[in-house]
Amino acid sequence: MRAPYMTRLGLAAVLLAAAVAACSGGDDPPGADGTPDSGNPTPVDSGTPDAGDSGTPSTPDAGPDAGEPDAGVDAGTDAGTPDAGQPEGTVTIPNKLSELGLFTGTPATGDFQPVAGNVPYELTTPLFSDYSLKSRTLYVPAGKTAAYSASDVLDLPVGTIITKTFAFPADFREPDKNVRPLETRILVRQPGGWEAYPYVWNDALTEADKAVGGKVFKNFEFIDAEGVAKKFDYLVPQRNQCQKCHHVVDEQDNQQLLPIGVKARYLNRDHVYGGQTLNQLQHLADLGKLTGLPPAIQVPRAPDAFNVDEASLEIRARTYLDINCAHCHNPKAQPGITSRLFLDIKTTDEFSLGHCKRPGSAGSGVGGEFDIVPGDHSTSILWYRMDTEESGKMMPEIGRALRHDAGSQLIADWIDAMPPRTCK
Numbered sequence: 159m160r161a162p163y164m165t166r167l168g169l170a171a172v173l174l175a176a177a178v179a180a181c182s183g184g185d186d187p188p189g190a191d192g193t194p195d196s197g198n199p200t201p202v203d204s205g206t207p208d209a210g211d212s213g214t215p216s217t218p219d220a221g222p223d224a225g226e227p228d229a230g231v232d233a234g235t236d237a238g239t240p241d242a243g244q245p246e247g248t249v250t251i252p253n254k255l256s257e258l259g260l261f262t263g264t265p266a267t268g269d270f271q272p273v274a275g276n277v278p279y280e281l282t283t284p285l286f287s288d289y290s291l292k293s294r295t296l297y298v299p300a301g302k303t304a305a306y307s308a309s310d311v312l313d314l315p316v317g318t319i320i321t322k323t324f325a326f327p328a329d330f331r332e333p334d335k336n337v338r339p340l341e342t343r344i345l346v347r348q349p350g351g352w353e354a355y356p357y358v359w360n361d362a363l364t365e366a367d368k369a370v371g372g373k374v375f376k377n378f379e380f381i382d383a384e385g386v387a388k389k390f391d392y393l394v395p396q397r398n399q400c401q402k403c404h405h406v407v408d409e410q411d412n413q414q415l416l417p418i419g420v421k422a423r424y425l426n427r428d429h430v431y432g433g434q435t436l437n438q439l440q441h442l443a444d445l446g447k448l449t450g451l452p453p454a455i456q457v458p459r460a461p462d463a464f465n466v467d468e469a470s471l472e473i474r475a476r477t478y479l480d481i482n483c484a485h486c487h488n489p490k491a492q493p494g495i496t497s498r499l500f501l502d503i504k505t506t507d508e509f510s511l512g513h514c515k516r517p518g519s520a521g522s523g524v525g526g527e528f529d530i531v532p533g534d535h536s537t538s539i540l541w542y543r544m545d546t547e548e549s550g551k552m553m554p555e556i557g558r559a560l561r562h563d564a565g566s567q568l569i570a571d572w573i574d575a576m577p578p579r580t581c582k
């Protein structure tokens with residue numbers, strides 16, 4: 159039973175988020191200098207209904223490599239000031255994270271915090287990334303709003319910046335001590351679409367520098383919640399790898415970069431803001447940052463996949479696959495289109511979910527002949543590829559080096575609970 163382990167991890171995440179984010183209630187403060195756009199509001203266009211594909215930009219050339227926004231200009235202290243020749247609302251991407259103006263302090267001095275208006279949030283079930291603790295923030299520019307969507311990502315306006323910081327405590331039994339951030343990833347909503355950038359924290363923990371080529375933290379060590387020392391190579395993805403997960407193919411067959419987790423069902427949970435426990439979506443609405451939020455009972459909620467009290471095994475397993483796998487395995491993403499394996503929450507057809515399905519990519523040594531053999535996880539490829547740490551075989555194919563013990567157990571339990579079938 160892995161539940162206590164996850165509970166502690168969850169607690170650690172809460173503690174970290176609380177430590178990182180002790181402030182943040184309230185309105186955009188007069189002192190939010192340095193936040194992009196402050197004092198420079200652009201007309202609000204966020205109420206535009208964008209049927210189906212929330213957050214997709216209207217301009218077609220939204221390739222993630224649509225030009226380094228700071229190429230040839232001073233990527234310095236004027237983040238947010240539209241540069242000559244850039245469309246209005248363009249966020250200048252600085253070389254140093256601090257120059258975005260979204261945080262104050264540093265991890266070195268223990269006072270790294272989001273500025274007011276840069277709102278911390280957590281997900282009901284997050285993506286597993288080698289046990290790292292993650293803290294996330296959402297910044298919607300002054301004078302603009304996000305629009306609610308029941309099933310897709312929130313429709314976020316130009317100028318929005320989402321950050322995600324990955325950190326490890328030296329020892330998960332004391333998760334709030336000696337916490338070392340490794341990287342901060344950002345997604346920025348530019349006039350032409352979303353852009354993704356990785357920033358890597360320096361050893362002194364005084365600054366995170368833009369690192370389009372990513373980075374490997376070789377032989378990174380931590381002690382896990384059971385007291386076992388772990389050593390592995392922690393990989394910060396290259397900028398051009400972000401799109402491997404953050405991409406969908408739209409109706410016009412264009413590749414679009416999109417956020418993944420900022421969906422109502424994953425945001426529908428509490429967070430402590432300035433000492434007050436509030437529902438995250440309600441808090442955004444109260445701040446004037448979210449429009450169209452329906453009454454609480456109408457807002458969908460994905461459960462915590464590891465809390466047996468929150469939902470059935472079936473729903474928890476499907477939620478885990480949705481947040482960990484579905485960004486690639488869905489009908490609009492390239493790996494889904496190629497493999498025809500769809501692990502998103504909307505898929506109901508058993509064959510598309512892998513039942514008695516022979517893999518398209520007939521690699522050998524992946525634990526069996528069928529993606530899922532109902533009733534028997536041990537011969538199911540889907541479970542095997544989650545359980546292995548062998549590169550080339552493991553799933554997700556990027557984003558982890560270590561096995562998620564609790565995740566692979568959850569999927570094993572789910573498969574074993576299915577009415578047994580003999581696959582042919």
Ligand code: HEC
Binds near residue numbers: 286402404
């Ligand atoms: C292995 C797949 C994968 C890769 C590679 C990846 N991401 Fe993500 N990312 C996710 C998933 C899944 C979420 C939502 C779940 C979560 O936050 O735990 C997410 C969330 C985020 C968020 C929070 C906003 C959101 O989308 O919900 C940011 C910011 C982000 N990623 C930036 C990046 C950047 C920048 C890169 C490249 C350096 C990158 N990601 C690479 C899968 C990935």
Ligand code: HEC
Binds near residue numbers: 493529
């Ligand atoms: C970054 C994109 C990405 C993510 C995330 C991802 N996969 Fe995959 N997956 C692929 C690609 C590409 C293939 C096809 C090539 C191969 O088989 O290695 C594939 C193939 C598979 C297959 C063989 C499917 C078939 O019928 O051909 C299984 C099973 C699988 N993935 C399971 C998973 C599970 C379970 C997760 C989440 C824990 C996951 N994948 C997450 C990219 C991804």
